[in-house]
Amino acid sequence: INTSRTVAGAEEAAASLEWNFAEFCDHVIGCDLVENPKPAPDSLLYLCKLCGLSADEILFVGDTEFDSGCAANAGVDFAVATWGCKIHLPATYYPKHPLELLDIIKQKNQ
Numbered sequence: 001i002n003t004s005r006t007v008a009g010a011e012e013a014a015a016s017l018e019w020n021f022a023e024f025c026d027h028v029i030g031c032d033l034v035e036n037p038k039p040a041p042d043s044l045l046y047l048c049k050l051c052g053l054s055a056d057e058i059l060f061v062g063d064t065e066f067d068s069g070c071a072a073n074a075g076v077d078f079a080v081a082t083w084g085c086k087i088h089l090p091a092t093y094y095p096k097h098p099l100e101l102l103d104i105i106k107q108k109n110q
Helices: 007-015 042-051 065-074 100-108
Strands: 059-062 077-080
Touching: 042 065, 059 065, 059 100, 065 077, 077 100
Parallel strands: 059 077
Antiparallel strands: none
């Protein structure tokens, strides 16, 4: 998870949902862990470092202009979560359903 919230705020928000998806994530990167929050690239670059990944191995999925800017500034592919986003954002991918992300990931790994 890469969020504009603090880590505690993100974990609290995730726990309040029907199912706590944060429990399935290896890392929660909040604005309190980096010097410059989104749309600066700091949070994505920090995630790359934690995971031992390069920018071309990341697909960042988001629904705000801050997410889109963060991805662009970090040099990573961006997919707009169009099922929850009502504005047009610059992106590499525009999946209409979350399951389409699987096809995008397969395509990126070819």
